[in-house]
Amino acid sequence: MDVTVDVVSETTHEVSIDDGATYADLLSAIDYSPQEVSVLVDGSPVPEDQPVAADTVQVVRLIKGG
């Protein structure tokens, strides 16, 4: 399955994953940890342990600095 991963304000990746791969697996393929980002599908976050069910996702970094 091919997935377009738009890392907000960074790079858009085209990632090929196995069937049944999770969103955590998808993040791992682009060297991100679920701890540091939120994965959005149609504007809503998806659990990292769920199988990927979208061909386009957005990845938003959690940042805290002030």
Added chain:
Amino acid sequence: MSLSLDATQLDRYSRHLITDEIGPEGQATLLDSSVLVVGAGGLGAPVIQYLAAAGVGTLGVVDDDVVERSNLQRQVIHADSDVGRPKVDSAAAFVADLNPDVTVETHDRRLSPDNAAELIADYDLVVDGSDNFPTRYLLNDACRLAEVPLVNGAVYKFEGQVTTLVPDGPCYRCLFPEAPDPGTVPDCATTGVLGVLPGTIGCLQATEAVKLLVGVGDPLVGTLLSYDAMELATERVPYQQSPDCPVCGEGGIDSIAAVDYSDGCGIDDPQPNA
């Protein structure tokens, strides 16, 4: 609300007054408004500076830190002579020099679950200029329960984010359900930050605050604005209110008493709303 501006105010705010969008009524609203700024650091400094200049009548400032020399590369309301001084006092002195119309209420303490509701209750709007996840989640939850609008902003190296959280829109947890484990996301003290970056993001937060107070424009509700300083590019990320959100969704919490803000800020068992 008093619509009568004195001669000095007519001069001071003349560039607001001649706009159709703000005008004398909007300016009077600003003068009658109160905003709580949480953090008088990189983000809080420009927020305090511009809201004071705009004539927001009451500014609350929450911070328990003192000014350090390493702050001065970006925290523009503090000066070299303020090093060692409580930030809230330095902020109040800055505002007093800038605009005598503004009353600053200093809160020289850290926002905590014990004092959040009491602090927020006195203000029309809150601006988040904090530098840690527990405070960000606490502010989101407390402001939502109190139905007080919150303008969120954050910075990381050369990247910034702004979003506006209003009582009938999605909340911070609709975008970021839980905080990362402590230590997994670096802070500015570790990675560094472009000095002007919090100025840019803080000014966007101040812009949102003024818009909300006056009731003009389209605030960033349900939209995260992401800013990349290196490319001078912005990206708008829409997000939805989650029906399962433990704070603003159906059956969300009605108190922050049971939330542990020390570790992940997760909410496992939200209580039904009364």
